[in-house]
Amino acid sequence: MKVKETLNLAKTDFPMRAGLPNREPAWEKAWEDNKVYEKRQKLNEGKPDFILHDGPPFANGNIHMGHALNKVTKDIIVRYHSMAGYYSPYVPGWDTHGLPIEQQLAKKGVRRKEMSMVEYRAMCRDFALKEIDKQRTDFKRLGVSGDWDHPYITLQKEFEAEEIRVFGKMAEKGYIYHGLKPVYWSWSSESTLAEAEIEYKDVKSPSIYVAFPVKDGKGIVDQDARFIIWTTTPWTIPANQGIAVNPRFNYVQVKVGADKFVVAADMLSKVAADLDWSDPVVEKEFKGSDMDRMVAKHPLYDRDSLVINADHVTLDAGTGLVHTAPGHGEDDYKAGVKYNLPVESVLDEHGVMNENAPGFEGVFYDDANKLVTKALTDKGALLKLSFFTHSYPHDWRTKKPVVFRATTQWFASVDAFRQQILDQIEKVNFKPAWGKTRLYNMIRDRGDWVISRQRAWGVPLPIFYAEDGTPILEKATIDHVADLFGKYGSSYWFEKDAKDLLPEGYTNEHSPHGEFTKETDIMDVWFDSGSSHQAVLAQRPELSFPAALYLEGSDQYRGWFNSSLITSVATTGIAPYKGVLSQGFTLDANGQKMSKSLGNTIAPDVVEKQYGAEIIRLWVATVDASSDVRVSMDNFAQASDAYRKIRNTMRFMIANTTDFDPTKDAVQYADLGSVDKYMLVRLNDIVKQSRAAYEDYEFAQVNKLITSFLVNDLSAFYLDFAKDVVYIEAADDIKRRRMQTVMFDVLVALTKLLLPILPHTAEEIWPYLHQSEEFAYLSEMPEVQTLPDAAAISADWAKFMSFRGEVQKALEEARNAKVIGKSLEASVTVYPTAELADLLTKLDANVMQLLIVSDFKLEAAGTKAPADAVTFADGAITVKHAEGEVCERCRMIKSDVGSDDAFPMLCGRCANIVRTNFPAAVAEGLESKQKKN
Numbered sequence: 001m002k003v004k005e006t007l008n009l010a011k012t013d014f015p016m017r018a019g020l021p022n023r024e025p026a027w028e029k030a031w032e033d034n035k036v037y038e039k040r041q042k043l044n045e046g047k048p049d050f051i052l053h054d055g056p057p058f059a060n061g062n063i064h065m066g067h068a069l070n071k072v073t074k075d076i077i078v079r080y081h082s083m084a085g086y087y088s089p090y091v092p093g094w095d096t097h098g099l100p101i102e103q104q105l106a107k108k109g110v111r112r113k114e115m116s117m118v119e120y121r122a123m124c125r126d127f128a129l130k131e132i133d134k135q136r137t138d139f140k141r142l143g144v145s146g147d148w149d150h151p152y153i154t155l156q157k158e159f160e161a162e163e164i165r166v167f168g169k170m171a172e173k174g175y176i177y178h179g180l181k182p183v184y185w186s187w188s189s190e191s192t193l194a195e196a197e198i199e200y201k202d203v204k205s206p207s208i209y210v211a212f213p214v215k216d217g218k219g220i221v222d223q224d225a226r227f228i229i230w231t232t233t234p235w236t237i238p239a240n241q242g243i244a245v246n247p248r249f250n251y252v253q254v255k256v257g258a259d260k261f262v263v264a265a266d267m268l269s270k271v272a273a274d275l276d277w278s279d280p281v282v283e284k285e286f287k288g289s290d291m292d293r294m295v296a297k298h299p300l301y302d303r304d305s306l307v308i309n310a311d312h313v314t315l316d317a318g319t320g321l322v323h324t325a326p327g328h329g330e331d332d333y334k335a336g337v338k339y340n341l342p343v344e345s346v347l348d349e350h351g352v353m354n355e356n357a358p359g360f361e362g363v364f365y366d367d368a369n370k371l372v373t374k375a376l377t378d379k380g381a382l383l384k385l386s387f388f389t390h391s392y393p394h395d396w397r398t399k400k401p402v403v404f405r406a407t408t409q410w411f412a413s414v415d416a417f418r419q420q421i422l423d424q425i426e427k428v429n430f431k432p433a434w435g436k437t438r439l440y441n442m443i444r445d446r447g448d449w450v451i452s453r454q455r456a457w458g459v460p461l462p463i464f465y466a467e468d469g470t471p472i473l474e475k476a477t478i479d480h481v482a483d484l485f486g487k488y489g490s491s492y493w494f495e496k497d498a499k500d501l502l503p504e505g506y507t508n509e510h511s512p513h514g515e516f517t518k519e520t521d522i523m524d525v526w527f528d529s530g531s532s533h534q535a536v537l538a539q540r541p542e543l544s545f546p547a548a549l550y551l552e553g554s555d556q557y558r559g560w561f562n563s564s565l566i567t568s569v570a571t572t573g574i575a576p577y578k579g580v581l582s583q584g585f586t587l588d589a590n591g592q593k594m595s596k597s598l599g600n601t602i603a604p605d606v607v608e609k610q611y612g613a614e615i616i617r618l619w620v621a622t623v624d625a626s627s628d629v630r631v632s633m634d635n636f637a638q639a640s641d642a643y644r645k646i647r648n649t650m651r652f653m654i655a656n657t658t659d660f661d662p663t664k665d666a667v668q669y670a671d672l673g674s675v676d677k678y679m680l681v682r683l684n685d686i687v688k689q690s691r692a693a694y695e696d697y698e699f700a701q702v703n704k705l706i707t708s709f710l711v712n713d714l715s716a717f718y719l720d721f722a723k724d725v726v727y728i729e730a731a732d733d734i735k736r737r738r739m740q741t742v743m744f745d746v747l748v749a750l751t752k753l754l755l756p757i758l759p760h761t762a763e764e765i766w767p768y769l770h771q772s773e774e775f776a777y778l779s780e781m782p783e784v785q786t787l788p789d790a791a792a793i794s795a796d797w798a799k800f801m802s803f804r805g806e807v808q809k810a811l812e813e814a815r816n817a818k819v820i821g822k823s824l825e826a827s828v829t830v831y832p833t834a835e836l837a838d839l840l841t842k843l844d845a846n847v848m849q850l851l852i853v854s855d856f857k858l859e860a861a862g863t864k865a866p867a868d869a870v871t872f873a874d875g876a877i878t879v880k881h882a883e884g885e886v887c888e889r890c891r892m893i894k895s896d897v898g899s900d901d902a903f904p905m906l907c908g909r910c911a912n913i914v915r916t917n918f919p920a921a922v923a924e925g926l927e928s929k930q931k932k933n
Contacts, residue, residue, distance in 0.1 A: 014651050016648070016651060018612065020612025020613070021608060028141070031159070044087040049548070050087070055367055056529050056561045059128045061134075063135055063370045068616050068620070069620055069629065074144070076757055079759065091150070091151065091152055093153050094132050097155065097193075097522070099191070105127060121491045125155055136148055138605070142613045156490040158486055160490045161483070161485045162535035163527065163531040164481055166534050170484065175412055180407070183409055187347075187350050189294065190350070190454060191455050194449065195446065197228075199396040204388070205233075205716075206234055207291060210237065210299055211226035212297060213296060214227065214868070217295045220290075221374070223508075225261060225262055228321060229318070231318075232318050233328075234327075236323070236328045237372050238358070239345070239346045241324060243306070243322065244324045245321055246309070246314075248289075251263065251291060251320065255281045256277045256280045261280075264315060265320075268280065280807050294306075310334075324885050325346075349486055360372065365403060365821065378886075399635075408621075410461055412570070413448050414448050418444070420573070435557065439561060439562065439565070439580075442562060449524075452519075457522070458522065459527075463519040464477060477502060477503060498516040530560065546575060550580050553582065554582045561582075564577070566576075583625040583629045602631055602632070611637075614761055615636050618642060622642070622703055626921060643761075644711055650751070653743040662741075665740065669739075669788075670788075674796075674845050675850065676845050677793055681790045683709070686705055686750075691781060703757065728890050751765045759777065800839065803836060810878075811853075813827055814826065820881055823893055827881065830876075833862075836874040836875050841858075887907035889906050903921075
């Protein structure tokens with residue numbers, strides 16, 4: 001009989017190589033075939049709910065790494081809560097209306113204006129549904145669990161109907177109005193844009209100082225003086241209707257040579273430097289309030305420009321006098337309305353100067369900058385032209401600059417219930433905490449929400465117009481449209497005439513409204529997704545309103561978080577979410593935002609094919625996603641290495657518990673050895689801390705806790721010396737069963753704790769644990785145990801681990817000095833303090849075995865150490881080469897090797913184990929010896 005046949009060598013079918021790219025799809029299919037998601041929901045019925053409401057990604061193209069970060073994070077949260085005592089169904093959603101789909105069809109050669117609206121919208125719908133199928137496949141490949149067969153989609157007729165009802169409730173409260181106001185206008189999209197659809201890019205712009213002659217200085221400013229304004233948009237000068245000054249600021253009239261000018265007192269030195277004035281003389285000083293309703297002459301046209309008081313005027317730049325064109329600026333508009341200034345736009349929908357800009361008609365606004373500057377020069381009004389680079393708003397889809405342009409649009413008033421929204425923000429839990437301040441300030445400072453869009457693919461505004469043009473926003477008409485959309489979908493609006501869309505009583509000869517027409521604009525897509533709290537949370541029986549959590553990228557503070565909050569407070573009085581968790585963007589290795597146009601993206605599909613989806617998931621659990629995250633293939637290579645350590649450690653424990661039956665072989669906690677108890681105390685700490693970290697959405701902390709436990713507590717310590725027990729001792733030896741008990745408990749607990757992050761791997765491990773649940777996801781999170789004397793055990797073993805560290809240092813010195821090679825060649829003697837001696841005695845542990853040395857001596861406390869000893873705070877250590885021969889079974893160097901005549905190659909301990917447990921070996925060994933003699 002061979003020596004190795006007397007060992008309990010680890011055996012398992014659990015593969016060392018994961019083969020994730022090839023094997024993951026099989027697990028995902030098994031989950032789907034066995035309806036694991038549905039079974040998990042059934043198990044959780046009746047439990048407190050935790051609803052994470054999915055912010056719908058836009059259905060356009062395969063998913064990118066930002067999608068992966070977002071969806072995997074959501075899946076970790078939902079899986080954890082589902083296993084932690086909550087009813088936590090996950091209903092994925094998609095945003096499907098809007099310009100990107102129209103742009104995709106245009107790229108394919110579809111000409112919207114050459115076909116009926118109904119035909120065009122059907123093409124948009126088909127495109128969106130195909131994109132959903134594409135993305136659904138991508139998300140499922142990441143291992144994301146949810147109700148993928150029944151997602152919510154903003155183009156679904158039941159969703160559209162509820163969106164109309166949200167609009168109706170806001171209209172009923174008077175929050176919806178029609179008005180002429182300057183809005184973000186995208187000439188490249190020929191539509192208004194919401195703030196959430198704006199991104200900023202650096203552009204080079206002209207900077208001009210312009211002089212407006214004084215017409216009426218009210219006896220304060222001389223009639224031959226001129227007001228100076230500064231602007232970076234020369235094309236808006238034709239739209240000028242006023243000059244704004246701050247009533248609290250001091251202003252001065254200065255003389256420069258023969259000329260007189262008016263500027264803010266605090267801006268005089270800067271203006272003088274910019275305009276190369278030498279020795280300007282201050283002739284008068286007065287308050288901005290004194291200038292109210294002075295009159296200037298427009299520098300280009302024969303009309304007046306009124307001086308007005310406005311608080312938005314600052315001293316950050318310019319002259320302290322602000323060129324005011326109410327048709328082309330939010331602040332200009334607000335200030336101008338108070339003074340009844342005309343609200344006119346000098347641009348048409350294509351960004352071309354119109355009839356309100358005589359002399360510049362038909363010129364694209366950017367080209368008009370040069371023409372207006374030349375005209376000002378010809379009139380002697382231009383004091384200086386220069387250029388500078390600054391951040392300017394762009395259409396986030398077309399990437400072209402936008403303009404502020406007054407148009408007649410439909411608005412949702414925010415001002416009407418702003419304080420109510422702000423009060424609700426205070427009740428929401430934000431992570432990161434700065435999210436509360438960010439959203440609060442956005443709501444506090446935002447203007448009314450322009451909700452109309454001049455596009456084709458979206459939910460139509462359910463508004464009719466009487467024959468005289470009066471808009472009809474009545475509950476009966478809006479509810480009727482909602483019912484029609486719920487039955488036929490929103491394209492019904494374009495299929496039918498107004499009379500066919502109105503409820504009974506609105507189209508007969510007795511109606512006071514005459515012949516009706518219908519609105520042709522659609523709703524802002526943010527109104528679509530922003531209505532999901534009512535269209536989804538309040539409608540789906542498995543969900544509830546408000547949601548426990550909204551989780552999206554940090555850009556959604558101005559997007560979905562924002563629009564959802566406004567519509568929810570407007571219609572229900574409360575926020576749609578109890579908590580908001582935001583994430584940063586995915587950047588490339590150089591810190592640039594990932595973009596297809598830049599060619600710096602990494603598709604999840606590429607990572608899955610090389611490493612597996614599990615590696616993406618583990619990467620997600622290693623990053624601080626509260627801020628922007630850099631992504632490179634090196635990150636996934638590192639995550640793959642980390643995964644390998646996790647897998648190998650779990651595999652070692654699986655292999656060493658194959659002959660362990662927890663129903664028969666498990667050792668009670670009270671009967672465990674001291675070190676075994678310590679490992680279960682440590683495990684209990686990991687369970688407690690990991691669950692707390694999961695609850696706080698700190699997944700990197702979960703990963704750090706579990707990985708550190710696996711690598712440091714287990715691999716580098718417990719499982720390292722365990723080989724001398726689980727391999728060497730008899731199969732049923734109590735010491736071996738103790739360690740197997742610990743390994744098995746660790747396996748079960750860690751598999752459950754890891755499942756939200758690594759579901760594929762957890763399910764692969766699960767069959768080896770012989771649990772009652774069919775799938776790991778159908779089990780519950782490990783509970784925190786109350787273990788006797790846990791604090792004392794932790795304290796004692798923390799001291800031992802410190803002592804062990806000192807021994808390892810001494811062993812390393814001996815290794816460097818060529819005294820020993822590996823640690824099993826060492827004989828260690830410790831000269832302890834009384835405290836250390838007491839500790840090592842009371843631990844009731846085989847210290848030699850724990851240190852993985854062949855000999856260990858503990859001298860009496862106070863014994864003087866030899867001069868060559870390695871000293872440390874609690875004593876001294878000497879390391880010598882162990883005396884004796886190497887036992888072929890335990891590999892220790894022992895002086896009693898050969899003490900049993902039957903087994904000359906074994907030490908006394910191993911000979912005793914073999915003699916007791918392997919009678920055949922005794923016979924074969926004796927026979928062999930007799931032959932040798």
